[in-house]
Amino acid sequence: MSEPDAAPRQETAVTSDAIESPLLEVDGLRKEFGGVVAVDGATFSVAEGSLTGLIGPNGAGKSTTFNCITGIHEPTGGRVTFDGQSITGLPPYTLANRGLVRTFQIARELSEMTVIENVMLAPGGQVGESVIRSVTPGLRGDVIEAETAVRDRAWETLEFFEINHLAHENAGNLSGGQRKLLEMARVLMTEPEMILLDEPLAGVNPTLEEKLLERIHELRREQGLTFLLVEHDMDVIMNNCEHIIVMHQGSVLAEGDAETIKSDERVLEAYLGGDV
Amino acid sequence: MSTVDSVRNRLDTLPDVGLVIGFIASIWAVMLVLAIAVGGANWANLAAGFIGSVTVLMGGYAILALALNLQWGYTGLFNIGIAGFMAVGAYTTAVLTAPTDPAAGAVPGLGLPLWVGLIGGMVMAAIIGGLAALPALRLKADYLAIVTVAFSEIIRLVVNWNGLAEVSLFGVPFGTGGATGISFKSANEVASTFINGVGQPIVAAAEGVGVSGPNLANLTYGILLLLVVAASYWVLARITNSPFGRVLKAIREDETVTQSLGKDTRRFKIKTFMIGCALMGLAGVLFRGQAGYVSPQQFRPTITFYVFAALIIGGSGSNTGSIIGAATFSGLLFYLPARLGENVSLGGTRAPGNIIDAVAGLGSLDPLPLLAYTISNISTLRFVLIGVVLIYIIQNQPDGLLGHRNEPATSVSLDRPQSGSGGETDE
Numbered sequence: 144m145s146e147p148d149a150a151p152r153q154e155t156a157v158t159s160d161a162i163e164s165p166l167l168e169v170d171g172l173r174k175e176f177g178g179v180v181a182v183d184g185a186t187f188s189v190a191e192g193s194l195t196g197l198i199g200p201n202g203a204g205k206s207t208t209f210n211c212i213t214g215i216h217e218p219t220g221g222r223v224t225f226d227g228q229s230i231t232g233l234p235p236y237t238l239a240n241r242g243l244v245r246t247f248q249i250a251r252e253l254s255e256m257t258v259i260e261n262v263m264l265a266p267g268g269q270v271g272e273s274v275i276r277s278v279t280p281g282l283r284g285d286v287i288e289a290e291t292a293v294r295d296r297a298w299e300t301l302e303f304f305e306i307n308h309l310a311h312e313n314a315g316n317l318s319g320g321q322r323k324l325l326e327m328a329r330v331l332m333t334e335p336e337m338i339l340l341d342e343p344l345a346g347v348n349p350t351l352e353e354k355l356l357e358r359i360h361e362l363r364r365e366q367g368l369t370f371l372l373v374e375h376d377m378d379v380i381m382n383n384c385e386h387i388i389v390m391h392q393g394s395v396l397a398e399g400d401a402e403t404i405k406s407d408e409r410v411l412e413a414y415l416g417g418d419v
Numbered sequence: 420m421s422t423v424d425s426v427r428n429r430l431d432t433l434p435d436v437g438l439v440i441g442f443i444a445s446i447w448a449v450m451l452v453l454a455i456a457v458g459g460a461n462w463a464n465l466a467a468g469f470i471g472s473v474t475v476l477m478g479g480y481a482i483l484a485l486a487l488n489l490q491w492g493y494t495g496l497f498n499i500g501i502a503g504f505m506a507v508g509a510y511t512t513a514v515l516t517a518p519t520d521p522a523a524g525a526v527p528g529l530g531l532p533l534w535v536g537l538i539g540g541m542v543m544a545a546i547i548g549g550l551a552a553l554p555a556l557r558l559k560a561d562y563l564a565i566v567t568v569a570f571s572e573i574i575r576l577v578v579n580w581n582g583l584a585e586v587s588l589f590g591v592p593f594g595t596g597g598a599t600g601i602s603f604k605s606a607n608e609v610a611s612t613f614i615n616g617v618g619q620p621i622v623a624a625a626e627g628v629g630v631s632g633p634n635l636a637n638l639t640y641g642i643l644l645l646l647v648v649a650a651s652y653w654v655l656a657r658i659t660n661s662p663f664g665r666v667l668k669a670i671r672e673d674e675t676v677t678q679s680l681g682k683d684t685r686r687f688k689i690k691t692f693m694i695g696c697a698l699m700g701l702a703g704v705l706f707r708g709q710a711g712y713v714s715p716q717q718f719r720p721t722i723t724f725y726v727f728a729a730l731i732i733g734g735s736g737s738n739t740g741s742i743i744g745a746a747t748f749s750g751l752l753f754y755l756p757a758r759l760g761e762n763v764s765l766g767g768t769r770a771p772g773n774i775i776d777a778v779a780g781l782g783s784l785d786p787l788p789l790l791a792y793t794i795s796n797i798s799t800l801r802f803v804l805i806g807v808v809l810i811y812i813i814q815n816q817p818d819g820l821l822g823h824r825n826e827p828a829t830s831v832s833l834d835r836p837q838s839g840s841g842g843e844t845d846e
């Protein structure tokens with residue numbers, strides 16, 4: 144796997160804005176699908192404890208970037224660093240166990256499982272995930288104890304997202320917005336350090352949207368979580384994110400706070416001009 | 420719709436153990452009625468024969484359906500090599516337990532006790548299952564299906580191969596017996612010894628009403644097999660109603676999501692596949708090797724299809740449904756029609772030689788030729804029946820009889836904890 148030959152094109156524009164204490168660093172990330180270059184040398188960092196926005200026109204490569212960071216896709220080139228360690232190409236479960244989790248653009252609830260089962264699946268290192276412990280009478284005491292704790296935490300999390308009334312419902316019967324909440328609840332149960340959210344507000348009604356954003360801010364304040372948020376609604380991004388990354392055609396076009404982004408000519412062009 | 424619905428509604432109101440026992444008892448009752456109807460003075464012996472055979476069938480298929488339910492129903496692992504893993508278990512047990520000094524012409528084995536043979540068979544089936552799954556599980560789900568069916572055929576060809584019929588390792592002779600198969604001390608013999616020893620009063624009583632010794636031994640064996648089903652059910656219910664089972668269900672639903680939530684899904688899949696294959700290996704020897712003899716012909720791929728049919732009927736994803744489906748398939752669709760065909764005749768009407776003549780009778784409004792034809796050809800026609808039932812189920816009740824039920828994958832009650840009382844219960 145060779146280094147990408149095309150160095151990040153906007154190198155100068157981007158790296159000048161260096162971030163102190165980055166939790167996630169993406170360096171020259173590249174992903175090709177056959178002939179299509181979905182991500183073309185994307186380079187950016189996300190500060191610890193921040194709510195960073197990732198925007199860009201449709202097809203800019205945001206979801207593919209998420210997929211490469213979280214191990215769903217193996218990047219064609221480039222490096223990803225999390226918490227100071229290289230995580231390039233590591234499988235999703237390793238990353239999740241290190242505290243880096245994501246939600247999906249199209250909610251992927253486990254539809255034939257109940258909402259509470261979905262949520263109880265998530266915590267890492269459950270003793271009952273060992274067959275021997277789950278079956279053997281003498282060892283099962285620990286499993287029951289752990290399971291009780293997980294269940295109680297699951298109920299708390301469902302209450303936090305106000306979907307506790309749906310606990311015993313099959314996840315497949317939930318509305319689009321409720322599924323997004325379920326995804327959030329599920330990743331939170333993993334006790335992550337950082338959550339990548341791929342359009343968590345799409346299909347969510349305005350009241351719910353407010354609530355979700357409130358939750359995100361609350362989690363940052365109270366648990367110091369870091370968020371990288373992909374969202375197509377500009378107002379949401381501008382009003383909530385202190386740092387914004389703009390992607391276009393697979394690479395980072397601009398970076399900065401809301402004011403910087405709003406006044407950036409290239410961003411306007413990318414959004415309005417179609418094919419630049 | 421409505422027939423299955425009403426059956427389902429009735430099934431839903433019973434607790435699982437009662438449900439299974441009631442279901443099996445009804446099938447016994449059907450056999451008893453049939454024996455009384457056709458057996459004359461010999462009805463008791465006939466009933467013991469029918470009930471013994473149907474119980475062995477139901478027990479064998481129940482273990483297989485439970486194993487497939489773990490792999491396919493819970494985890495989505497499409498194993499179409501069931502026959503092969505059964506053969507591995509059966510042959511391993513046979514080789515381990517066959518006498519070192521067999522009758523002339525037979526293959527010697529290692530002469531170990533039966534329990535060692537049974538454990539060995541399960542372990543070997545698990546290992547071979549793991550080997551089959553290892554490369555395939557890294558790839559897409561469809562590859563597993565291809566690999567398992569290939570493994571199953573390779574296994575059958577290997578045990579059929581004369582080169583392994585009798586070999587010698589470190590001076591110890593043993594082998595598979597090739598196409599002729601291998602004889603060993605069967606679990607059936609154990610049942611027979613048991614009933615003729617401790618159960619002597621029962622034997623005497625049974626003989627009093629005309630039940631023959633072999634039929635009683637067969638019935639005893641069937642009941643022992645049901646105990647193995649009960650033990651398997653207990654283990655599998657614990658496996659599936661646990662955090663481990665939760666991960667399995669999640670893998671079936673969406674493996675990528677499961678990985679994204681921190682689960683190393685490949686390890687779960689391989690473990691699950693191995694456990695299921697171990698159980699299939701056990702069924703291989705207890706069910707197919709019941710008579711103390713195994714040969715390659717007993718492990719043809721049709722049995723794989725039957726196990727799928729049983730599970731689809733009962734409801735993939737439900738352990739209780741697996742047993743109900745196995746009993747329905749083997750008792751009502753497979754065994755009963757064959758016995759009906761053998762024992763029922765329609766007075767004077769002779770069965771026509773072919774279906775054309777049989778249907779021709781309908782033209783003159785005489786349904787008897789068709790009925791007679793159906794009854795006399797029922798062992799063949801039951802496969803049509805199985806097909807029709809499968810199509811009906813898949814079209815109208817794709818969840819089977821019990822698959823619609825949610826058996827929550829957890830070790831505790833999932834209800835919201837009441838503040839103050841820690842009232843959680845096991846199961």
Ligand SMILES: Nc1ncnc2c1ncn2[C@@H]1O[C@H](COP(=O)(O)OP(=O)(O)O)[C@@H](O)[C@H]1O
Nearest residue numbers: 176179181199200201202203204205206207208
């Ligand atoms: N699995 C894939 N196979 C082929 N092309 C893909 C795949 N995923 C994404 N792409 C392509 O990569 C580009 C970037 O897509 P994506 O990352 O989904 O953009 P965004 O999330 O910013 O809208 C698009 O041109 C898309 O068609």
Ligand SMILES: [Mg+2]
Nearest residue numbers: 205206207248
């Ligand atoms: Mg996208």
